[in-house]
Amino acid sequence: LNVSHSRFYDIPDIPESLNVISAQNTSIRDLNFNLIPALEGFQRVELARNPWNCTCRLFLVLQSLKHHIDFRKALCGTPEFLKNRSVIDASHALNCSIMVEALHSIEQKSSQVTS
Numbered sequence: 001l002n003v004s005h006s007r008f009y010d011i012p013d014i015p016e017s018l019n020v021i022s023a024q025n026t027s028i029r030d031l032n033f034n035l036i037p038a039l040e041g042f043q044r045v046e047l048a049r050n051p052w053n054c055t056c057r058l059f060l061v062l063q064s065l066k067h068h069i070d071f072r073k074a075l076c077g078t079p080e081f082l083k084n085r086s087v088i089d090a091s092h093a094l095n096c097s098i099m100v101e102a103l104h105s106i107e108q109k110s111s112q113v114t115s
Helices: 033-040 055-066 087-093 096-114
Strands: 020-022 044-045 076-078
Touching: 033 055, 033 096, 055 096, 087 096
Parallel strands: 020 044
Antiparallel strands: none
């Protein structure tokens, strides 16, 4: 599915039969956690050159999809103090690694309890 260079603000409903989505140069600024299961089934998700709203929550979603999305070229559109910085740099500026480590620790404890 190729919706690049369009005015999409969200990733549209995606048929399960697809394995690649290209949504580059759109107006997508954020990804929701509820998209993770759908996007995990894709071989490749192209989301570069969108005006990302760089928050730790966005970084957590992208981190969850790191095997499917190459976000090394993703740049922040907002907040203003992070504009044109890479999403990865922004995650360091926002100290998102603390949140990622805490989430990973919770997931480990949760899996130990259910085992």
